[in-house]
Amino acid sequence: MGLDYKLVLWNKYKKAYDKVIVFSMLLYVILFAVVTLVFNSQTSIETLVIRAFGSLAFIMLHIILVIGPLARLNSNFLPILYNRRHLGVSMFIAALIHGGFSMFQFHALGDVNPVYSVFTSNMDYGSVTNFPFQVLGFLALLILFVMASTSHDFFLSNLTSKVWKRLHMLVYFAYLLIIAHVFLGAFQQETSPFTIGILVIGFMIIASLHLITAFREGKIDKTRSLEEDGWLKVCDINEIEEDRAKICTVAKERVAIFKYDGKLSAINNVCKHQGGPLGEGKIIDGCITCPWHGYQYVPHNGQSPPPFTEKVATYALKLEANTVYINPVAFEEGTEVKPCNY
């Protein structure tokens, strides 16, 4: 969480995360080169670079796509989510090297503009198996470029979290384009059931994790609370751990009810930064702390502590015979609400 915009707000966790990324990428490229040269010493350096970085980017994209649902299903994966944007930008760099070398080798040595050549060198757009697969890769690279270039908090803040999140959901479309790019391109020459099988399994794992998470979340969304005089019954107060929250669903939106210092406060569960689940965080130094990136909010007014300006909606609570009730009508974001004492 930073007040002004810096290129990277480094801390020891981010440094460690990035070291692991860089080391893993280098290790993969070196291993790929060694294995390729051992089994096919005739491979040119351009082909080696194209294949090494193309496969690296695709593997990294798979990892990026499973982090989200894994973190939702098991909080032990949250540390991987913390710096996912750096992983995304690294993946884009690998994809750019793959795309750049491919365009240079196959399209830059003629007398036609390389980009024009990508779209016109194979005009068999009506075919399925002979479709110009390089176009698909080029479009996916454009999407990844837009995502990487807007990944900084500056764009997140100025585009608003909602627009930014929708923009970055284009990664799923890019993933589909890349699947088609690989299957209609590389796999038409390298017809190994092993590599095809690996990618099919990869897709099945990613899709299954996303759908399992989606249906689980959908089930929670459909949870109905008992209503008494306009108040919704949530839970017994003893069900909430100290400095932790109970998440309930109010008018299809999640609300986090925190228990701290003999008080109860309720705020909207969605962090203003990247939509992290605030109710899965805890109270640190008197503030609700988002488990994703550490953004903080004061429990009784939903405001980030000064000088920060993020605000979330707050809710009124009441306690009757150890039962917690919530008023489903949200207050304006950042509205002060007197905590419910117990």
Next chain:
Amino acid sequence: MNYGLRKAHKYIWLILVFIAPIVIIFSIKDLDVFSSEKEGESQIESSKKVNIRSVENDLISASFSENKIQIILKNTLKNSSSVVYEADANGNKTNIIGQLTTAGIYSFNSISKPKGIIISDDLKNVQITKLMFK
């Protein structure tokens, strides 16, 4: 995520689960992914049994098998036109099958069963070289 984004994620993945397998199936349905190495080896062995006739001179190396003619042009010719003709048993031009440009390997489909090839500069109307298959 709020309710809208959760819903959007769910529908996006339901669509992807439907579309991606279609893309994958259509792209691999015509591939011979399960042919074994032995089958590959037997194809190579059988190809060796095809009668290949080869001839060579200083300019080119040419081979003829089945209905394919392969020409290896050793150096780029100085002639401005290098048209490749099939030749009959008498060494006369019959069909045009293509032309040569820079040094490299060329593969042409033969129209008849040629007895040789003739490379001709049709602009100057001179014969560059003639090779008869043995």
